[in-house]
Amino acid sequence: xxxxxxxxxxxxxxxxxxxxxxxxxxxxxxxxxxxxxxxxxxxxxxxxxxxxxxxxxxxxxxxxxxxxxxxxxxxxxxxxxxxxxxxxxxxxxxxxxxxxxxxxxxxxxxxxxxxxxxxxxxxxxxxxxxxxxxxxxxxxxxxxxxxxxxxxxxxxxxxxxxxxxxxxxxxxxxxxxxxxxxxxxxxxxxxxxxxxxxxxxxxxxxxxxxxxxxxxxxxxxxxxxxxxxxxxxxxxxxxxxxxxxxxxxxxxxxxxxxxxxxxxxxxxxxxxxxxxxxxxxxxxxxxxxxxxxxxxxxxx
Numbered sequence: 001x002x003x004x005x006x007x008x009x010x011x012x013x014x015x016x017x018x019x020x021x022x023x024x025x026x027x028x029x030x031x032x033x034x035x036x037x038x039x040x041x042x043x044x045x046x047x048x049x050x051x052x053x054x055x056x057x058x059x060x061x062x063x064x065x066x067x068x069x070x071x072x073x074x075x076x077x078x079x080x081x082x083x084x085x086x087x088x089x090x091x092x093x094x095x096x097x098x099x100x101x102x103x104x105x106x107x108x109x110x111x112x113x114x115x116x117x118x119x120x121x122x123x124x125x126x127x128x129x130x131x132x133x134x135x136x137x138x139x140x141x142x143x144x145x146x147x148x149x150x151x152x153x154x155x156x157x158x159x160x161x162x163x164x165x166x167x168x169x170x171x172x173x174x175x176x177x178x179x180x181x182x183x184x185x186x187x188x189x190x191x192x193x194x195x196x197x198x199x200x201x202x203x204x205x206x207x208x209x210x211x212x213x214x215x216x217x218x219x220x221x222x223x224x225x226x227x228x229x230x231x232x233x234x235x236x237x238x239x240x241x242x243x244x245x246x247x248x249x250x251x252x253x254x255x256x257x258x259x260x261x262x263x264x265x266x267x268x269x270x271x272x273x274x275x276x277x278x279x280x281x282x283x284x285x286x287x288x289x290x291x292x293x294x295x296x297x298x299x300x
Contacts, residue, residue, distance in 0.1 A: 005065040005066075006061055007060070007061060008060050008066055009057070009058060010054045010056055010057035010059075010060055011055050013038070014055040016066060017035075017038060017049075023073075024077065027078075029076065040087035040089050041062055041063050041069060042061075043060075069086075079224075080218075080223055082105055082220045084105045085100070085224060090105050090106050092108075092111065092141050093111050093141075093148075095145075095175065097139050097140075097171055098171050099139055102163035103139040104138050104139070104226065104229045106139060106141045108288075109260070109293055110142070112293070112294060113203050113205065113260060114142070114146065114148075116258060117149060117256065118149050120296060121256065124254065126200075127201065127255065127256065129153055131153070131156060131195055131198055131200060132150065132155050132156070133158065133189070133199055133202040133250070134155060135189065135202060136158070136159060136188070136205065136239070137157035138167075138168065138229055139164070140157060140167070140168030140171045140172055140181070142203050143155045143168065143177075144177060153180075154180060155181045155182070156182050156184065157182070157183050158183075158187075158189075158191055159183075159184075160185070160186065161226070168183060169183055188242060188246065189249075195250070196249055197251075198250075199250050200251075200255050201251070201255055201256035202243070202247050202250070202257055202258065203258045204259045206239035206240055206259060206260075207229055207231050207238075208232040208237070208260070208265065209236055209262065211231050211232075211236075212234070213236075214230060236262055237265060237269070237272075240269060243257070244279075245276065248276065248279065248300075255298065256297075256299075257279060257295075257298070258294065258297075260293060261293065263293070264292075266292035270295065273295065277300075279299065280298050280299075282295070282296070282297045283296040284296075
């Protein structure tokens with residue numbers, strides 16, 4: 001039997017939507033977030049929301065009681081709670097990713113990591129196969145993206161957080177990719193010692209925000225997203241430095257090293273890769289906003 005608390009008339013939901021939009025405008029929050037929320041919580045499509053045709057429905061099934069939704073929406077407005085943590089869903093590439101406050105909300109710019117990996121291996125079919133590492137997997141988005149891009153690769157996804165790994169495993173299960181992704185709890189390469197020297201590639205979106213500037217981030221990020229996935233140490237480069245120092249031991253010759261970084265870090269990351277002496281063909285790539293966001297190199 002359906003839970004009556006989860007059922008509401010279209011007219012009632014329309015009234016709730018109008019009130020929520022008014023509150024969003026007053027709080028300087030985009031009113032489009034209200035409709036994005038209702039698409040996920042009430043299963044409504046954008047057209048019916050735009051036209052208001054859902055108002056004529058006698059019954060709409062919600063994923064949580066309206067009272068609870070109202071409380072969460074107030075948290076969004078008063079405490080800067082990201083709407084993705086309310087719906088527990090975020091869109092990334094063609095995936096609908098489950099998220100919790102144990103993982104970062106996937107960003108559109110991170111999608112370019114997969115595009116760069118594809119482009120870097122376009123003429124290297126053997127590199128596309130074999131073992132690939134997603135270090136600091138979080139919600140598992142990079143691992144899923146690599147699986148989709150490289151059909152014959154085995155993906156090894158590592159994270160220090162057991163809570164994050166639980167989310168990543170769920171996302172892999174949801175897309176029937178658990179047979180191609182192996183998850184490990186640990187620090188960076190440490191759980192993968194048994195495959196040292198055998199990796200075709202490594203892709204990572206590591207923490208890269210300097211500790212002293214964390215509090216300057218948007219309140220949605222600073223107050224709610226996991227600092228473990230944001231804090232890159234005193235200069236923001238602590239994790240990237242470690243990946244530069246250790247990765248060449250795990251990559252096979254010609255293997256790919258690919259990371260996301262913060263605006264302004266490209267010169268230092270390039271110099272560190274050169275100084276290490278085990279990487280070649282170092283490239284810096286921009287995101288869609290023209291920011292130097294990604295570093296790509298190959299194991300010599």
